[in-house]
Amino acid sequence: MVNKTHTAVIAAHADGRVLSETWDLVAFALQLNGGRPENIEILVLGDNIDRLAEEIAGKSGIDVRAIFCTGLTGYSSEVYLSVLARELEKQADLAYVCAPHNSQGMDYAPALAARFGAACISGVNGIFLEEGTFFFQKDIYGGKIKANMVSHTATTVLTIQSGVFKLDPERQASPGGVVRTDARFAIDRTRFLGVRKGGGDCAGIAEARVVVAAGRGIGELENMEIIHRLAELFPKSAVAGTRIVCDQGWLPYNRQVGVTGMTVAPDLYVACGISGASQHVMGMRGAGFVVAINTDRQAAMFNEADICIVEDITTFIPLLLEIYQQQYNDNAVPQAPGNDTSGG
Amino acid sequence: MKILVCAKFVPDTDHLIIKESEGGKAVIGDLSEYRMNRFDEFAVEEAVRIKEQSGGVIVDVLTVGPEPSKDVLRRAMGMGADNGIHLAVRGEQYLSPMVVAAGIADYAREKDYNLILTGAMSEDMMNGQVGPMVASFSGLPCATQVILLRLSSGRRNDQSEENPDASSDWVAVYVEREIEGGNREMLEIDLPAVIAVQTGINEPRYPSLSNLLRANKQEIETIALGGDNSVLKAPEDLVSTIVPPKMRAGRHVEGSAAEKAEQLLLILHDKALIK
Known part of the structure; x- marks a missing residue:
């Protein structure tokens, strides 16, 4: 060569x-x-x-x-x-x-x-x-x-x-x-019609101190509720998700973190059932402390986490919330059965 | 109107077992679970929707890979594609996107496809190269990361008379492609064109039983990739794989689920992240 x-x-x-x-x-x-x-x-x-x-x-x-x-x-x-x-x-x-x-x-x-x-x-x-x-x-x-x-x-x-x-x-x-x-050039077959502005409203995720993010491991829409409940544990928190979660309609696109969504840098990022593909990780690398919960011990997300927990989020988070109620509940964190409005 | 959809058979990344050998090399365990590349499901769905919305549309689906890759064609036909084409390769060697794209462009030559659809990238190799490369080899315009696609009629100078067949009237495609910051670029592209679609452009359906039964009976066109004059050598190679280094502490919390939860709460409490 x-x-x-x-x-x-x-x-x-x-x-x-x-x-x-x-x-x-x-x-x-x-x-x-x-x-x-x-x-x-x-x-x-x-x-x-x-x-x-x-x-x-x-x-x-x-x-x-x-x-x-x-x-x-x-x-x-x-x-x-x-x-x-x-x-x-x-x-x-x-x-x-x-x-x-x-x-x-x-x-x-x-x-x-x-x-x-x-x-x-x-x-x-x-x-x-x-x-x-x-x-x-x-x-x-x-x-x-x-x-x-x-x-x-x-x-x-x-x-x-x-x-x-x-x-x-x-x-x-x-x-x-x-x-x-x-340079001389001719635009033959592709006509540019402008840019449609999206984004703007980012549902407070950019300002949140704590971001609780959901990935495909959520499994179904019904399980989003436990993500919202987990987020309520933290002051100044927001719920976000991966592209797949937004594609499914489980969260609106203005809550997507990653290359085609938002870049965030909260104090704490809790990745729930997120595989950790680079398209997502690029959007949260600036986080202060990262907790990842995933059933797959080899999920790439664990390489980006400070604390790794191999568990199914759909059972682990309710258990975590229950233990929190028992051990830390001096200030009476209200349970939010069905009146969760943080979904945007 | 003829549409060609390119779909890939990939190992299910969720079930991929990786072992680390001496020197940090990654050894991929049993690759038993394969599936249609999720990104390509959106391309198949988009083609089938176009077919359903208008008469006179034929959807061909093509895959490049070893023998078992045919499964992806059956699934696509189960979703509503008409014909399956298998560009066969032997063994499990590294498949360069350039070689794959050249093979697809070769096959598509003189078949008069109006639209060639691919997914944004493959789940395994994560390149997103095949679509633009097929366009380049075929001399066609191309758009990637397309999140909205509408066929549009009219506007071509050489078309003077109204055509009763709606699908043959399509001369261009209106697309919106995702760019940074949540914005979208709006383009009109003359057909024939190559479009790589982004996830979320639609909701891919499950294959129907009746379609699957038909697909199982139907013959799949099988051709060796590159045909007789397979001279294109892979311009690059995947030499080795490694387990990615940890970017953070990566401390695993062990014990029963309850013990893990208690430890996590303690850690968050010590860091003053919860009260």
Whole structure:
């Protein structure tokens, strides 16, 4: 295999702001290049990206190629694919393309890899070098196992899980240069009709000191009641859930914690019947103290917990509440039979 | 209107037993319980709903994998898909998404599918690559993480006359795809297109007995993956697996259920998290 040396980082931005994923990508690319920025270039695509390009070059200390796509207001898979393919083809020594493992990178990176015949490794959250070969780590089987992947192709496309590789805030770097170029593109078959704003109301979960979260182990809607009752044990608490629980309609989507939901950092996070897939875990890593309850001793959630309890939540939580009543009930915690309104 | 749904047969992650060998390598125990990838159930359901809402729709479901993968086709046909296609591979070797996607694109070539549906990702390998790669190999537009899908008619310049067959009138698909912050991107995409659907787009049904009986009698088209010219080599490999390191203390509380509950309450009390 030819030893190629160039790393291209595809910046992520939305609504005129640099997304934090971009800094994670920079941190990853630096690690991949032994801390040296010489062989790295950051590509920024879009309309009106002057200020974004300067900000990225300034903070990263890495050269930026600002690719002006006049009229491209947001993200477009069609434009990203055609423009990136054309720009990167010029780079004869292209070894790595680093894209964010978010709604943009997950959308265009595999197609870009297919176009280049390049290996594609998704959701990279670890990297190590052994005998001159890079091994890229990623979660498989819901995070129960990590896989060590190697690439056999001269160019490799990677999507990098956010929140894993962090740019050192103390890092001193002289700003990188900005090269400006114009890209012609045509939007043929995909028409962007705008963004429908969701979110906003997050049912007080972001402010809660204690978050009691339910996963698929809940089993059925009727069992949500014990989650609400457990939450009532704690002052300033809120009930949240995984994507699956919200998909089932057991909780509204504004209570979903994870990559496609909210990110929370309460003092205590109680994970009830949650398997612990990375999509969920990314949303609660900042919690102060984590208790996980799950029937599966090997649930990935236990790797993210301070206290692990192998029990069925549907029997364990009622028992816990009963014992609490007996042993701690000086201030008479009211039982809430059927008049629970915290479900939102 | 012809729809192709790609579905994968995966080990049930909930029942996966992992042993840790010397040096932290993960050894996967008996993989006896397999099922249809949950993400793909939503893709099958979406196709069947389109079929039910309009006449003249044929739903083909395709899987890539070893012999037992056929079960996933029977289940999809039980849910209402018309035909099953099995792109067979031998053994349990690492299956690269690129090789799988190339095989699917090869099969779909010249079959005039209007819509190709996949799930957002597989539960086992968690990549989400096959959909966009099939689109790339087939030269089709693509959208991933799609949470709402509506077929729309009209708008194509070369269509002048009204067509009485509703399904052949569809020229585009309106989709909403999930992006960060609970927001949705709204797109209109010309057909044919590849759409990877997100969980929650619908409620997948259970297979019906009558459909399952029909599926059991029906022949499944079986073709070796990549056909005779299987030259595409996996561009990457899964070399080894490890048990993930603990990110926190991970202290297991042991004893009877009551003892565990007492200990947990004590810990929470000591940390001033409960009164």
